[in-house]
Amino acid sequence: MTDNSFLVTDRNKVKRTPLRGAYDREAVYAVLDACQICHVGYVVEGQPYVTPTIFWRDGDTLYWHGSSASRMLRTVKAGVDVCVTASLFDGWVMARSGFHHSANYRSVMAFGKAAPLETEAEKDAALKLMMDGLFPGRWEEIRPATKQELKGTTVVRMEIDQASAKVRNGPPVDDDEDYALPVWAGVLPARQVCEAPVADPKLNSGIAFPENLAGYLPK
Incomplete structure (x- = not known):
């Protein structure tokens, strides 16, 4: 545990396979x-x-947004306790017994209370932060949000009070006596990949694919 760690209590403590x-x-x-x-x-x-x-995310704060009519947003912005989870699947772990088959993954569980951003300026700044993180340079290319669009959008922020990560990686962990079995074992890695861009059928002719989105081109 370091000074840069979240406080550990029963709420965020990893109890099953705690070494992960x-x-x-x-x-x-x-x-x-x-x-x-x-x-x-x-x-x-x-x-x-x-x-x-x-x-x-910005520092210790998570943001999300959606329609002002959203039940989830109407509920969480009232200051109720919220649990946010995020996960990535990294592959199947193939063992020599059914019991020890598993998956490699990365996951987080975070706790806090959400609060709404009240002003148009706050919403606009938060949405710019989202766009800049996903698509650097895109915010300057697109039309600014209208007052009506901002009014119809709820943006909430949640200061992370507590959180924990849980990660499983590497090969299977079999029973000692099973390693001699004539069964293939190992990992079937998996990852998310980008495919070739598909232009909007209504895109005006002569508009090239922007260089700032090159990171989304197939590798």
Whole structure:
């Protein structure tokens, strides 16, 4: 545990295979920053819900947004307890027994209370932060948001009170006596890849694919 780690309590402590857990901000943020989608968990009148959404991070703060009519956003902006999870699947782990088959993954669970951004300027700045993180240079190319669009959009921020990361990587861990079995074992790696861009059918002729999106071209 370092001074740059989140406080560990029963709420965020990794109990199952605790050696895979990490609480330092560097480990937690490495996973969050590699994800595009998170799942927001909350309770409405005793009924739990989990809503997937795009999110972004600035320091110890998570942001997400959506329609002002969204049940999830109307609920969490009231200051209820929120649990945000994000995960990445890195491959199947093939063992010599069914019991020890597994998956390699990176995941984070973060806790806090969400609050809405109230002014148009706050919303605009937060949305620019999202765009700059995903597509550097894009914000300057596109039309600015209108007052009506900002009014119809809710943006919330959540200061991360506590968080933990949990990561599994590497080969299978079999029972000692099973290593002699004539069974193939190892890892089937998996990763998300970008495919070739597909232009909008209504795109005006002569508009080239922007250089600032080159990172999204197939490798």
